[in-house]
Amino acid sequence: MDYDVLIIGAGMSGLAAGIRLAYFDKKVCILEKHHRVGGLNSFYSKDGYKLDVGLHAMTNYVSKDVKSTPLPKLLRQLRLRFEDLDLCQQHMSVIKFPEKKIRFTNNFEFFLSEVAENFPSQTDNFQKLLKTISEHDELSLDAKPLSARQAVSSIISDPLLVDMLFCPLMYYGNAQEHDMEFGQFVIMFKSIFCEGFARPQNGVRHILNLLVNKYRDCGGELRMRSGVQSIRVSDGKAESLLLNSGDVLTSDKVLSTVGHVETMNLLPNSDATVSKHEVGQLSFTESILMVDKQPSDLGLETTIIFFNDSDRFSYRKPDSLIDVSSGVICCPNNFFFREPLPDNMIRLTNLANFDRWNSLGEEEYKMQKEACLKAALEAAVKIVPDFRDSIIFTDMFTPKTIYKFTGHLNGAVYGSPQKIRDGRTHIKNLFICGTDQGFLGIVGAMLSGISIANLHLLRDK
Amino acid sequence: MLGEQIRSVIVEVIAQIVPDEDLSNLRGDIRIRDQIELDSMDFLDIIMELRKRYGIEVPEDDYIQMATLDGAVAYLEPRMAHL
Ligand SMILES: Cc1cc2nc3c(=O)[nH]c(=O)nc-3n(C[C@H](O)[C@H](O)[C@H](O)COP(=O)(O)OP(=O)(O)OC[C@H]3O[C@@H](n4cnc5c(N)ncnc54)[C@H](O)[C@@H]3O)c2cc1C
Numbered sequence: 019m020d021y022d023v024l025i026i027g028a029g030m031s032g033l034a035a036g037i038r039l040a041y042f043d044k045k046v047c048i049l050e051k052h053h054r055v056g057g058l059n060s061f062y063s064k065d066g067y068k069l070d071v072g073l074h075a076m077t078n079y080v081s082k083d084v085k086s087t088p089l090p091k092l093l094r095q096l097r098l099r100f101e102d103l104d105l106c107q108q109h110m111s112v113i114k115f116p117e118k119k120i121r122f123t124n125n126f127e128f129f130l131s132e133v134a135e136n137f138p139s140q141t142d143n144f145q146k147l148l149k150t151i152s153e154h155d156e157l158s159l160d161a162k163p164l165s166a167r168q169a170v171s172s173i174i175s176d177p178l179l180v181d182m183l184f185c186p187l188m189y190y191g192n193a194q195e196h197d198m199e200f201g202q203f204v205i206m207f208k209s210i211f212c213e214g215f216a217r218p219q220n221g222v223r224h225i226l227n228l229l230v231n232k233y234r235d236c237g238g239e240l241r242m243r244s245g246v247q248s249i250r251v252s253d254g255k256a257e258s259l260l261l262n263s264g265d266v267l268t269s270d271k272v273l274s275t276v277g278h279v280e281t282m283n284l285l286p287n288s289d290a291t292v293s294k295h296e297v298g299q300l301s302f303t304e305s306i307l308m309v310d311k312q313p314s315d316l317g318l319e320t321t322i323i324f325f326n327d328s329d330r331f332s333y334r335k336p337d338s339l340i341d342v343s344s345g346v347i348c349c350p351n352n353f354f355f356r357e358p359l360p361d362n363m364i365r366l367t368n369l370a371n372f373d374r375w376n377s378l379g380e381e382e383y384k385m386q387k388e389a390c391l392k393a394a395l396e397a398a399v400k401i402v403p404d405f406r407d408s409i410i411f412t413d414m415f416t417p418k419t420i421y422k423f424t425g426h427l428n429g430a431v432y433g434s435p436q437k438i439r440d441g442r443t444h445i446k447n448l449f450i451c452g453t454d455q456g457f458l459g460i461v462g463a464m465l466s467g468i469s470i471a472n473l474h475l476l477r478d479k
Numbered sequence: 480m481l482g483e484q485i486r487s488v489i490v491e492v493i494a495q496i497v498p499d500e501d502l503s504n505l506r507g508d509i510r511i512r513d514q515i516e517l518d519s520m521d522f523l524d525i526i527m528e529l530r531k532r533y534g535i536e537v538p539e540d541d542y543i544q545m546a547t548l549d550g551a552v553a554y555l556e557p558r559m560a561h562l
Contacts, residue, residue: 041531042527042530042531043531082499083499085497085499085516086516086518091518091520094496094497094520094521094524095520095524097495099498468520472520472523476527477539
């Protein structure tokens with residue numbers, strides 16, 4: 019055997035799993051097809067600007083003295099210190115619907131008072147919801163799926179409040195159209211409302227550097243530009259990985275972070291298993307706008323705005339290229355940084371349709387990108403003060419871009435709605451973690467890698 | 480290694496996993512998890528650290544014997560006698 023474990027993909031989940039394995043002296047190698055780590059939350063440069071692919075905010079922020087929530091657990095597991103993440107807290111975020119808005123900060127009491135003020139008739143119901151949430155064991159790896167829409171609507175009788183609660187939770191971590199699994203609702207509720215948002219001064223580069231350095235310090239090996247072309251199987255066991263370069267590597271166990279169906283597609287004769295598994299549909303466009311002043315000088319004081327401008331909030335793959343009736347407006351400058359960021363930036367996220375984008379020819383694709391950016395901006399400036407005259411640089415990426423760089427089918431940022439909590443596949447030494455295991459987002463992906471490494475890859479010698 | 484040494488090794492390992500906990504008053508006869516904030520992931524890490532440092536294997540069925548400091552010392556003593 020060349021290795022104890024081979025990991026496919028150097029995103030957040032693969033790196034976190036890698037650290038666990040390398041720390042405990044497993045011979046481990048991570049194979050990444052891109053020339054950069056990070057996957058769905060990587061970084062790039064354009065026109066001299068340093069850009070993050072994804073990062074709006076890290077969820078799950080808690081202060082240093084809290085010990086039992088996901089973030090401190092993750093730090094302990096990775097043998098990192100709280101200070102290592104260099105987290106700076108958000109100013110304030112808001113959920114904005116036509117009739118009402120609910121603001122929230124990293125102080126849960128403030129959120130409670132906002133809900134009480136805007137929905138006085140729901141105060142008791144909201145307390146009931148909090149009780150249900152606190153009693154739910156969302157981290158159980160074998161929980162039965164339950165509709166969150168049903169569960170929440172049976173407690174909260176005002177559909178507007180229900181929609182407003184779902185909006186940020188869905189945008190930041192839901193793979194399912196229209197509804198959400200209740201366990202996932204609880205995870206996201208805690209990570210956004212009970213805990214909170216923060217961001218390292220230097221964005222996602224900081225987190226990725228930290229993970230890569232830790233991994234290497236523990237003795238882990240990382241190979242870039244090493245796409246896995248196929249997994250060779252014999253006797254129901256993954257035997258070796260064939261790389262695009264033609265190299266073949268063998269290992270005792272394989273951990274894949276590239277998605278369930280995507281992993282099955284790497285197996286010989288995969289069709290039978292694949293056809294039964296749902297493929298994720300939800301993807302987004304992300305528009306990145308540099309402006310010539312601090313967003314706060316343009317009247318954009320909030321950190322993140324989750325908005326909906328139509329009657330009911332609808333989270334689904336749109337029929338058209340993009341849906342601008344709801345979305346996320348993020349100002350990465352609006353965190354309590356030690357010093358101001360070098361660039362002034364506003365980011366817009368909107369639901370988008372992969373097939374539509376994918377079917378466009380090259381010229382048409384370019385034109386539609388411009389048109390959609392314009393539409394996304396028009397919708398955004400109905401929610402925030404008009405900043406369009408201050409724009410000095412724009413970039414936009416689509417579901418097609420996400421597919422191209424990360425290999426996630428349909429550019430599905432949160433993967434398949436069918437999660438595999440225990441990370442097992444029908445191949446006994448092949449496991450999955452990351453997006454399709456089910457813990458989502460940056461913190462979620464890292465926890466996913468850690469959990470699956472602990473469960474299947476570390477216990478035996 | 481003898482009992483007292485083993486005890487301090489275990490406390491040292493716990494300190495590495497949960498660096499902010501005060502371990503100076505840790506009692507031997509009460510479950511460790513009832514005295515400090517330690518979840519099942521952390522508990523697994525104590526076992527893993529012992530394996531990393533001393534090559535000791537603790538099978539899953541024996542985890543229960545490691546729940547208190549006294550229990551852990553008694554369990555590990557014969558297994559660490561040669562170290
Ligand atoms: C626009 C956008 C904004 C986001 N904003 C936030 C945010 O603000 N906060 C937050 O918490 N989360 C955010 N997320 C979500 C977060 O980025 C993801 O949940 C997380 O990064 C997923 O990590 P992962 O390891 O599961 O998957 P991935 O990052 O996709 O890791 C898989 C890796 O495998 C590689 N790979 C694929 N196929 C192969 C192959 N055959 N061989 C070798 N390597 C392969 C890919 O290149 C990739 O690096 C955002 C995502 C996007 C797209």
